[in-house]
Structures are given as C-alpha cells and as structure tokens.
Amino acid sequence: MNRIDAKRRNVVDHRKKQFADPVFKETQYPHRLNFYSEPPTADITLEQFEQWAIDRLRVLAELEACSFRNKTPAETATHMKPLLDKYLPLDSTSSHSSQLHAQRQKDHYSHFILRLAFASTEDLRRRFTRVETMLFRLRFQADDSRERAAFVRTLNLDWEPVSEEEKRELAQQLGATLAAGFGGKRGGPGVMDEDWCKVDWTRVPDLVESRKVYLRGGMAYVPGREQQSMVLNAFTKRLEEALELTSRALPNLDEDDRLTPILNHLSKNFIAPDSGYTSAGSSAIEGAEISARNIDNLSQHFPLCMSNVHRTLRRDGKLKHFGRLQYTLFLKGIGLSLEEALIFWRTGFRAVSDDTFNKEYRYNVRHCYGDVGGDSNRRSGGSSPFGCQKILTEHAPGPGEAHGCPYRHFTIDNLTTLLRATGVTDPAVLKGVKEDTEAQRYHIACNRVFEHLHKTELKRAKDEGIMTAAQLETIVHPNEYFKRSYLLKHLDAAPKRERDVKMEAVVSFAGS
Amino acid sequence: MPPSDPPPAESDGNHAAAIPMDEDGPAVATSSSPADEDTVMVEASEAQGAVGAASPSAKPPSPKTAEEDDIGVEIKQESKGDVKLEELFDDMDSDDDEFITSNNPANGQEPAAEGPNKDAAFELLRIYYQSFFPWRYMFQWLNHSPVPTNDFKHREFSLWLHNDAVMRYQSYKTSDLFRRDVLRLMPRRIEIGPVYTADPRDRKTFRNSTAFQPLAKELCFDIDLTEYDDVRTCCSGTKICHKCWKFTTMAIKVLDAALREDFGFHHILWVFSGRRGIHAWVCDKKARSLSDNQRKAITSYFDIMSGGKQGGKRVNLRRPLHPHLARSIDILKSHFQHDVLETQDPWQAPDKAEVLLQQIPDTELREALRKKWDASPGRSSAAKWADIDTLAQTQASSSLDPRDLRDAKQDVLLELTYPRLDAAVSQKLNHLLKSPFVVHPGTGQVCVPIDHRDLEAFDPFAVPTLQGLIAEMDAWAEKHGSEAAGSQDVKHLQDWEKTSLKPYIEYFRSFVTTLMKDERDVGIKREREEDGEVPIKVESLDF
Known part of the structure; x- marks a missing residue:
C-alpha cells in the first residue's frame, strides 16, 4: 500500500499546507482539574499572554504568603476564595457554565506561561512547583468528589485495591494505622468503610515518612483519603520534570524580543523573601559595627532562634552541624565578613584546638560564604540565610542540637524560661505567645515578642513616619528581624529612608 | 543551589x-x-x-x-x-x-x-x-x-x-x-x-x-x-x-x-x-x-524523637500506635526491664528521676511519687518504675486516665530503648x-x-x-x-x-x-521473558 500516514499527509504538499488544519489542535478540557501534561497550542494575543500570567501570579503569591503566615488549610481556602474567583475562576463541569472553556483555557495557558518565566533557576523552579502544588491541592480538595474521581482515573496511577478479605485479615493493623496517622479516636473509624489500596511503598514516600500507611513486605496500604497525597505527589513530580525540560529549552527564546521582557518581568516580581539576603553587602546596615567581637553586643537584636543558638555556643563552646549552618548563614546575612566569621567561630569553639578547628569546621564556614565548594556554590556566593519557613519546616533539632525555631521546637515551659531569660517577662505577652504556639502560629508569636521588645521605638517610628508600612509587616526572616530591630534601636543614627527590597516585593504582590 | x-x-x-x-x-x-x-x-x-x-x-x-x-x-x-x-x-x-x-x-x-x-x-x-x-x-x-x-x-x-x-x-x-x-x-x-x-x-x-x-x-x-x-x-x-x-x-x-x-x-x-x-x-x-x-x-519512618533537650518529653506518639511501633515495643519490652532498668539504673540520681517525673501525665501522682522517692534515696530504677503503677492503683487519683499513664510509660520506654x-x-x-x-x-x-x-x-x-x-x-x-x-x-x-x-x-x-x-535469579527470569518475545518477533517477520 502506498498510503501516507495521516499525520504526515499535510506536510507532503506544501501548497496544501496553508489551507490545512493547524497541526496544533484545539485542546479539550473535560475536567476542571488539569495535570498540565499537554502544552497549549492555540494562539493568544500578547495582552492575554501578559494579563493571564499576572492574574495567576497574584494567586500564587497570595498562596505563598498564606503558607509563610502558617495559615491552616481551611484558613487558606477561605482567604483564597475571593481571589480565585476574581482572577482564576474554575467552575465544575456540572455547573454547565458558558465560561467553562474560557476559564479552563486561561488556567491552562497561564500555567504554561509561568513555567517559562520560572524555569530559569533552580530556586525559582522549586518555589514554582511548591506553590503550583498548593494551588492544585486547593482545587483538588474543593472539587466535586465524583468529578475528582473521574479525573483521578484518567491519570493512570496504577494502584491495586485491597480485597475485603485482606482488609478483614489486617483489620487490626489497618485500624491502628488509620488512627495513628490521622488522629482518630481509639477504636478507630471503620477500617472496612475505607477504600484501601496497595502500592509499592516507594510510590508514596511522604506517607511512609509520616507513618500514615501500613507497610507489609514492601507494599504500602493507603487509606482512600490519602489518595490525594499520591495524586499531589505525582503532580509535583511531573511538574518538576517538565520544568527541568523547559529550562533546557529556554535559550531558544533568547532571540524573541516580545516574550522575553514579559517573562523577565514576571519572574523578577516573584523574588523569594529569603533571596533578598543572598549577598552580604546588600543587607548590611550602615554604621553598624559587624565584627566578631561585637556579636555578643549585637545579639540583643537577634530573634529567639538565633539568640538561642548564640547562647548555646557561648555556654558549651561548641555547636552541632545544623546549628552552625543556621547561625553562620544568619551572620553572613547581617553582614559579617568571612574573615570575621572565621575569627568568631574560632574563638567560639573554646575547647577545640586550632588543628581540629581547621580540619573540621573551617571548611564549612568557608563553604557557607561560597569561598570553597563546587562551581555553582562559589558563583552564587554560598547559600542564602535561612528564612523562617525553612527553619520551621526542615531539620527539626534532635538531641543536643540548638537550631530550629524555639517557638516551634521547644515545649511551652522551656520556651517561657528562655523568653524570660531574654527579658520578656510581661505575662500578657507570654500568654499570647503560648496561645500562638498552640495554634501553630509561630511567626505571630515571634512578631509579638518583637513588638513587645520594641514597643516604644515602634510607636515613635510610626508617629514620625520614619518607617513605611512595608517595614512594619510581619517578619518572616530572621535577618529581617535583626535588621528591623537594629534600625529601631538606632532610630537617630539610621538614615531616614532605608530601602527594604524584600518587603516591597511582597507588598507589591499583595497590594497590586 | x-x-x-x-x-x-x-x-x-x-x-x-x-x-x-x-x-x-x-x-x-x-x-x-x-x-x-x-x-x-x-x-x-x-x-x-x-x-x-x-x-x-x-x-x-x-x-x-x-x-x-x-x-x-x-x-x-x-x-x-x-x-x-x-x-x-x-x-x-x-x-x-x-x-x-x-x-x-x-x-x-x-x-x-x-x-x-x-x-x-x-x-x-x-x-x-x-x-x-x-x-x-x-x-x-x-x-x-x-x-x-x-x-x-x-x-x-x-x-x-x-x-x-x-x-x-x-x-x-x-x-x-x-x-x-x-x-x-x-x-x-x-x-x-x-x-x-x-x-x-x-x-x-x-x-x-x-x-x-x-x-x-x-x-x-x-x-x-x-x-x-x-x-x-x-x-x-x-x-x-x-x-x-x-x-x-x-x-x-x-x-x-x-x-x-x-x-x-x-x-x-x-x-x-x-x-x-x-x-x-x-x-x-x-x-x-x-x-x-x-x-x-x-529514615523518618524510623524516627520517633522530636525536639532536642529543650523539647522536654521527646517521644510523643499518637495512639493507638502504628503497627511498626507496637511491634517495636513488644521487642524492646524485655530488654527494657533487664538491660535498662536493672543494668543501667537510669533514674538513680535525683535529677534523673526528676526527668522521669516530668513525663508522668498526672500532677497528683507525680507528687506522690516524688515524696516517696525523696523519702528513700537510692531507690533503684526498677523499683521506681514499679512504683508508678503501684501508686497509680492505690492512690487512684481522680484525674488520671490509666490509658494516659500507659501511653506515657510506653513513650518513656521508647525514648530509652528505641534505635537512635x-x-x-x-x-x-x-x-x-x-x-x-x-x-x-x-x-x-x-x-x-x-x-x-x-x-x-x-x-x-x-x-x-x-x-x-x-x-x-x-x-x-x-x-x-x-x-x-x-x-x-x-x-x-x-x-x-x-x-x-x-x-x-x-x-x-x-x-x-x-x-x-x-x-542471578532475577537475571534468569528476565532472560526468559526476552526469550518469550523472540518467537513473536519471528512471527511478525513472516507477515
């Protein structure tokens, strides 16, 4: 047979080509949710291109802000609802809205535009994945359960249902898993009512991590309600891979003078709160003496997480790895130079010989400053100082470790003792802190203490209009805490107009 | 990075x-x-x-x-x-x-x-x-x-x-x-x-x-x-x-x-x-x-400690226990009695005993135990451990939930014996x-x-x-x-x-x-699978 493949026929006759259907097909959106596996192919105007991207960015930025403020999922959902309705509405299929296609198309396209904008660096990619997953989760939870099930079926996540028989056999273990993992009552909710499925445990590492599944012989028994986590995992994973590919394709856009400026503008507006402190110079405070011997003096301006590390260092003459890491980066962020940092750590590790210090600690300090290490580490000047988000969520301190966030990782008794030791004795404040930490609002607790310690200065600053509203926002970075604290305590010495890059960026999002 | x-x-x-x-x-x-x-x-x-x-x-x-x-x-x-x-x-x-x-x-x-x-x-x-x-x-x-x-x-x-x-x-x-x-x-x-x-x-x-x-x-x-x-x-x-x-x-x-x-x-x-x-x-x-x-x-599946020394009680597990932890307790129980309580005597010193007391969920019971232990210094850890149950039974405090006590005791056991x-x-x-x-x-x-x-x-x-x-x-x-x-x-x-x-x-x-x-067995299996494919290929060539 001499038939030409249906797909190739268009290409064969170039004269016919201009009249042929576009290779690009109009995309159908059968589901409200989208895994974004097919890139968009239809044409849109430049205005749409920009507008859609900005709308999505607003939503994402607000979502991220919610996570920084430690809002619960429920709070986030309520907070986001008006924004989503305004900028990125998505109706369910059953609503039969006339806008259905337009909405889904916008969602689809804006996602892919932002992929282009945020694929360039590792840092942006990671943040984009994180917030996109948050958005997806939000929608997934809000979705009609039947439509959601239909959507999940299309994903081909092969999992095997657990038979009634097996369920009965393992009832006890499954029941314990259910109750242990989800805080159910004793006796537990009905094991038999739940739809269990079996997957290889490597498919659900996060459920294994938090012991929310029962494991037997390498298979994880996942309760139905945790399907969400598996779907989300798959979403994140596919997005990560896709972004990686996008980043490699990006150089092809270099020639384009229409899209590139828009994309650059978009990604610049999405500056991470923590990346405001990448280079020591930009955040150094004028007139402050930032040197090894002055750290003790400066430590009065440190947030609790750092002053706790500092105290531990002074008390023990040593510090464990993550404490050193967290503290070194913080000190770098406040403007301590590498030379001074080495002096600081050398003198701080009292009990250690020069030889041991040089051998075991010196390298890590230099690494933090990007003085040694792989090419990328040196070029980027070492790691950025940790933000609250990172300190709160990563590497909970183990035995004998002093890093982490005291508001989160201390018991309330120890926290109170520590606060008293740092001069916070007002019972009203301590009570407030207790309530905040119980509600897991660690930022609020920290900011409450900050406001208490700088009561008079804040009032003055506000009265005299020295600080902009942006500078009085919730603190979400230890370095921000230090900077603000220092400036407030030196109101007279400080230059009148301190620019605050980071906060402005965040506000420009929330406000615009 | x-x-x-x-x-x-x-x-x-x-x-x-x-x-x-x-x-x-x-x-x-x-x-x-x-x-x-x-x-x-x-x-x-x-x-x-x-x-x-x-x-x-x-x-x-x-x-x-x-x-x-x-x-x-x-x-x-x-x-x-x-x-x-x-x-x-x-x-x-x-x-x-x-x-x-x-x-x-x-x-x-x-x-x-x-x-x-x-x-x-x-x-x-x-x-x-x-x-x-x-x-x-x-x-x-x-x-x-x-x-x-x-x-x-x-x-x-x-x-x-x-x-x-x-x-x-x-x-x-x-x-x-x-x-x-x-x-x-x-x-x-x-x-x-x-x-x-x-x-x-x-x-x-x-x-x-x-x-x-x-x-x-x-x-x-x-x-x-x-x-x-x-x-x-x-x-x-x-x-x-x-x-x-x-x-x-x-x-x-x-x-x-x-x-x-x-x-x-x-x-x-x-x-x-x-x-x-x-x-x-x-x-x-x-x-x-x-x-x-x-x-x-x-690693996290195995990790049950939360927080450093400042964290107070370091093991805080939800109940009922995950099957892995329930099994671990079964394994560790006898060791705890013999190799820890009797051999190590971890709460001999008053300050160590105080740490144990802090983990008792009920204040009344805690006070009763403190009084008893203060009265007889040098009481062995095994005896102290037994005291918890005895006192809980005899001086049954109104507020104490026996299950809370059992849970707290399990947490203590795990803190001391669970792999680090x-x-x-x-x-x-x-x-x-x-x-x-x-x-x-x-x-x-x-x-x-x-x-x-x-x-x-x-x-x-x-x-x-x-x-x-x-x-x-x-x-x-x-x-x-x-x-x-x-x-x-x-x-x-x-x-x-x-x-x-x-x-x-x-x-x-x-x-x-x-x-x-x-x-090798895996390898053989794979080879067999490949063998299985060969005839199909031959067939398809015939067409």
Whole structure:
C-alpha cells in the first residue's frame, strides 16, 4: 500500500499546507482539574499572554504568603476564595457554565506561561512547583468528589485495591494505622468503610515518612483519603520534570524580543523573601559595627532562634552541624565578613584546638560564604540565610542540637524560661505567645515578642513616619528581624529612608 | 543551589570535613601510639618472618622479607607522590580535594616524627590486606555477579591515607586492581560510595554534571553508642562495655524486623563499626536504587524523637500506635526491664528521676511519687518504675486516665530503648560509609559482620584485632608448622581460615552467596521473558 500516514499527509504538499488544519489542535478540557501534561497550542494575543500570567501570579503569591503566615488549610481556602474567583475562576463541569472553556483555557495557558518565566533557576523552579502544588491541592480538595474521581482515573496511577478479605485479615493493623496517622479516636473509624489500596511503598514516600500507611513486605496500604497525597505527589513530580525540560529549552527564546521582557518581568516580581539576603553587602546596615567581637553586643537584636543558638555556643563552646549552618548563614546575612566569621567561630569553639578547628569546621564556614565548594556554590556566593519557613519546616533539632525555631521546637515551659531569660517577662505577652504556639502560629508569636521588645521605638517610628508600612509587616526572616530591630534601636543614627527590597516585593504582590 | 539540597560536590566536602569527627581522634592516637606497642608490632612482624622460615613450603622467607622492605620504602614515596599529584590537579576546581590541601600543611610535620612507628603500622596493615582481607567476597558483594559489571567498575571507593589525605572517587575495573591499589597505598580506612552513571575516575571529563550522577548504593544505617550518652550510665563518649552494647542489640532487632517485615528487604548486613557502633547495609536491588527522597522517608519512618533537650518529653506518639511501633515495643519490652532498668539504673540520681517525673501525665501522682522517692534515696530504677503503677492503683487519683499513664510509660520506654540513628548516613545516595572488614585505626579491631540471627552471641570485645590475628596465625603455624610442611590439606587453607576471623568471613561469604543467587535469579527470569518475545518477533517477520 502506498498510503501516507495521516499525520504526515499535510506536510507532503506544501501548497496544501496553508489551507490545512493547524497541526496544533484545539485542546479539550473535560475536567476542571488539569495535570498540565499537554502544552497549549492555540494562539493568544500578547495582552492575554501578559494579563493571564499576572492574574495567576497574584494567586500564587497570595498562596505563598498564606503558607509563610502558617495559615491552616481551611484558613487558606477561605482567604483564597475571593481571589480565585476574581482572577482564576474554575467552575465544575456540572455547573454547565458558558465560561467553562474560557476559564479552563486561561488556567491552562497561564500555567504554561509561568513555567517559562520560572524555569530559569533552580530556586525559582522549586518555589514554582511548591506553590503550583498548593494551588492544585486547593482545587483538588474543593472539587466535586465524583468529578475528582473521574479525573483521578484518567491519570493512570496504577494502584491495586485491597480485597475485603485482606482488609478483614489486617483489620487490626489497618485500624491502628488509620488512627495513628490521622488522629482518630481509639477504636478507630471503620477500617472496612475505607477504600484501601496497595502500592509499592516507594510510590508514596511522604506517607511512609509520616507513618500514615501500613507497610507489609514492601507494599504500602493507603487509606482512600490519602489518595490525594499520591495524586499531589505525582503532580509535583511531573511538574518538576517538565520544568527541568523547559529550562533546557529556554535559550531558544533568547532571540524573541516580545516574550522575553514579559517573562523577565514576571519572574523578577516573584523574588523569594529569603533571596533578598543572598549577598552580604546588600543587607548590611550602615554604621553598624559587624565584627566578631561585637556579636555578643549585637545579639540583643537577634530573634529567639538565633539568640538561642548564640547562647548555646557561648555556654558549651561548641555547636552541632545544623546549628552552625543556621547561625553562620544568619551572620553572613547581617553582614559579617568571612574573615570575621572565621575569627568568631574560632574563638567560639573554646575547647577545640586550632588543628581540629581547621580540619573540621573551617571548611564549612568557608563553604557557607561560597569561598570553597563546587562551581555553582562559589558563583552564587554560598547559600542564602535561612528564612523562617525553612527553619520551621526542615531539620527539626534532635538531641543536643540548638537550631530550629524555639517557638516551634521547644515545649511551652522551656520556651517561657528562655523568653524570660531574654527579658520578656510581661505575662500578657507570654500568654499570647503560648496561645500562638498552640495554634501553630509561630511567626505571630515571634512578631509579638518583637513588638513587645520594641514597643516604644515602634510607636515613635510610626508617629514620625520614619518607617513605611512595608517595614512594619510581619517578619518572616530572621535577618529581617535583626535588621528591623537594629534600625529601631538606632532610630537617630539610621538614615531616614532605608530601602527594604524584600518587603516591597511582597507588598507589591499583595497590594497590586 | 539551595542549602537544603546540597549538590554532590558540597556534600562531598561536608562529608570529608565531617567524618573525622568520629574517628580521627583515635586515628591520630594510633599513629603516635606508645613505644611499647610499637615493639609489640615489630615483634609480631619479626615473628612472622621467623614462622615463614619454619615452613619454607608455605612461604619462602628470605626473599619475601627483603622484597617487602624494599616495597615498603618504595610505597611510601609513591603514595606521597600521589597525593601531591592529586593536589596539583584538584586544587583547581574541586572542593573535596580542597580539604586535602587545607589539611596538609598541618600534617606536614608529622610524618618525620613518626617514621618508624608508621612503618610498623604499615607492615601490619600489609599483612592484613594481603592475607586476611576477603577480597573475593568483597568483590562479589559489590558486583553481584562473578564477572566485573558496572556495579563494581563504577563504584566509588575512597581511601584514607596515613597522612590524613583522602583519595575520593577511586574506582577499579577488577577486584585484583582494587587489591593492588590498596596494597600500594595501604589506606588506614576504606570507604564505599555509590555506583555512578560513569566511571568515577572519568568524572571530570564530562561537560555537564548530569552525565555523572550517583545511581545506586546500599541503604545504610549507622548507630553510634555516643548517641545514647544520656541513657547509659556505665560509659560515655567513645567507651563501651557489655552493658551498653545491649542498646545496639535492641536497635538491630527493631530495625531488622522493620526492614524485613515492613519494607520487604532480605539482604541486610550488620557490621560492627570497629569501636562503638554498628552499620547496616541493606543490599537488596530495590534498596540500592532508592532515591534520596525515598531514603529520607525510611529514615523518618524510623524516627520517633522530636525536639532536642529543650523539647522536654521527646517521644510523643499518637495512639493507638502504628503497627511498626507496637511491634517495636513488644521487642524492646524485655530488654527494657533487664538491660535498662536493672543494668543501667537510669533514674538513680535525683535529677534523673526528676526527668522521669516530668513525663508522668498526672500532677497528683507525680507528687506522690516524688515524696516517696525523696523519702528513700537510692531507690533503684526498677523499683521506681514499679512504683508508678503501684501508686497509680492505690492512690487512684481522680484525674488520671490509666490509658494516659500507659501511653506515657510506653513513650518513656521508647525514648530509652528505641534505635537512635545517624540520619545523615541513610538519607543521601552519595554518602560514603566505611567498608566492612576494614581495621579500625583506633582500636585495631576488624569491622566484622554481625549475624542478626544470633545477636546475643556477638561480643564486641571478642572481635579479632589486627595484632591478635597475626599472633593467632603465628600460633597456628607453630602448632601445625612441622606437620604442615608436607601436608596437602593445609596448603589450601587461606590465612584467615587459621584465625578467629574465620566465622565472620564465612558468614559474609554465605551472605554474599545468597545475595548473588537472588540477583542471578532475577537475571534468569528476565532472560526468559526476552526469550518469550523472540518467537513473536519471528512471527511478525513472516507477515
């Protein structure tokens, strides 16, 4: 047979080509949710291109802000609802809205535009994945359960249902898993009512991590309600891979003078709160003496997480790895130079010989400053100082470790003792802190203490209009805490107009 | 790059910088060990020569010793030369070598001072690597097949030399090349890293970093008794005794059960780390190819501690317990009573007892206990533990929920006995870990495997030492020397078979054999599947 493949026929006759259907097909959106596996192919105007991207960015930025403020999922959902309705509405299929296609198309396209904008660096990619997953989760939870099930079926996540028989056999273990993992009552909710499925445990590492599944012989028994986590995992994973590919394709856009400026503008507006402190110079405070011997003096301006590390260092003459890491980066962020940092750590590790210090600690300090290490580490000047988000969520301190966030990782008794030791004795404040930490609002607790310690200065600053509203926002970075604290305590010495890059960026999002 | 997810290069650096913390102290101690020990070493090697003379058929003595002396000098120069070469090359762009460079000035003066001592240490090590180290089984273990595969060829080894330099990214095409290089460099420690996508020695020839990535490594665990310092009363720091060794026994039981039953792994090798801890190597194919993320998930699955000392009560588990934890408690219960309460007596001191009291969920009961214990100082921990229940029953406080008390008691039990892992070792694919059968430089003990089926029988103080092995071999030669000369059977005996290392190597051999058998079976299955496809292909050609 001499038939030409249906797909190739268009290409064969170039004269016919201009009249042929576009290779690009109009995309159908059968589901409200989208895994974004097919890139968009239809044409849109430049205005749409920009507008859609900005709308999505607003939503994402607000979502991220919610996570920084430690809002619960429920709070986030309520907070986001008006924004989503305004900028990125998505109706369910059953609503039969006339806008259905337009909405889904916008969602689809804006996602892919932002992929282009945020694929360039590792840092942006990671943040984009994180917030996109948050958005997806939000929608997934809000979705009609039947439509959601239909959507999940299309994903081909092969999992095997657990038979009634097996369920009965393992009832006890499954029941314990259910109750242990989800805080159910004793006796537990009905094991038999739940739809269990079996997957290889490597498919659900996060459920294994938090012991929310029962494991037997390498298979994880996942309760139905945790399907969400598996779907989300798959979403994140596919997005990560896709972004990686996008980043490699990006150089092809270099020639384009229409899209590139828009994309650059978009990604610049999405500056991470923590990346405001990448280079020591930009955040150094004028007139402050930032040197090894002055750290003790400066430590009065440190947030609790750092002053706790500092105290531990002074008390023990040593510090464990993550404490050193967290503290070194913080000190770098406040403007301590590498030379001074080495002096600081050398003198701080009292009990250690020069030889041991040089051998075991010196390298890590230099690494933090990007003085040694792989090419990328040196070029980027070492790691950025940790933000609250990172300190709160990563590497909970183990035995004998002093890093982490005291508001989160201390018991309330120890926290109170520590606060008293740092001069916070007002019972009203301590009570407030207790309530905040119980509600897991660690930022609020920290900011409450900050406001208490700088009561008079804040009032003055506000009265005299020295600080902009942006500078009085919730603190979400230890370095921000230090900077603000220092400036407030030196109101007279400080230059009148301190620019605050980071906060402005965040506000420009929330406000615009 | 984000600090949370360090690039391989960075973790290399950190690793190199961090490792010496645990064992470098001891290592330095050996290299400058007291003079009397030196003489012992020298005597041993002389005796070795003498033995050789007694049984000429086994080993022609005179040429060998002469040769050895020559090589000894030669090797020393060579190895130094090597390091310098490494520095020259690597200073340019790699951080792990930076570590070497920055160290060398500090160590530069040492070798001259400890020259003769070092020779003796070298000599002992040479004998060890020549006669005792199970090269063949090590190769089979890492290679999973009789002919060299990429599992072995692309595997990173790192050799720790006597001048504190670390040669990373060494790799060997065959077991024999590996052996030869080790004998040439005489490392005091060998570490095993991951299998890479390409030969680690070629890592710098790739333009993009994606071409050189870690692919697979055994899932490893590291338990160190120093982590138990707040519960063991018998020893602290690097010291151990039979009493506190029990903590590792408990840890192995709990982890072994979970790894087998929950995760379905079969090939788990437990290894004595040479001084005060144990390592685990989970060698199943599935375990070897786990990603960092999955490794982290396993580590967290095992982790029940939350918060540091300031965190107060460190174990706070939801009830009912996850099946893994319920099983762990079953395993640990008897140990807790006997090996902790009776042997360690952890709440003897009033301040320690106070810590226990803080974990009692009810104030009334807490006060009653405090009064009772204050009245009889020196009350044993076992008695105190029993008091909790007795008082709870007799002075039944109105507010106390007996289930809360039981839960709190379980939490205490777990805090004291549950395995405390060094998480960093397990989480990263490219983390290196000391190889089995290496000699610990501080104690001279061989890092021998531990049979998980007979944990109680393992005695960390009975583990063969380097000096001990050589003495054993001499003793054996003395005993069998005269008759051995003509006998055929004896000739075939390997040196390790004449010593107390024998059971350990035999255990390792059987472990490796089952592992290889499993890998091969998978291979056969795959071949069959492929065979099955062939006819179809033929058919399709017919059309």
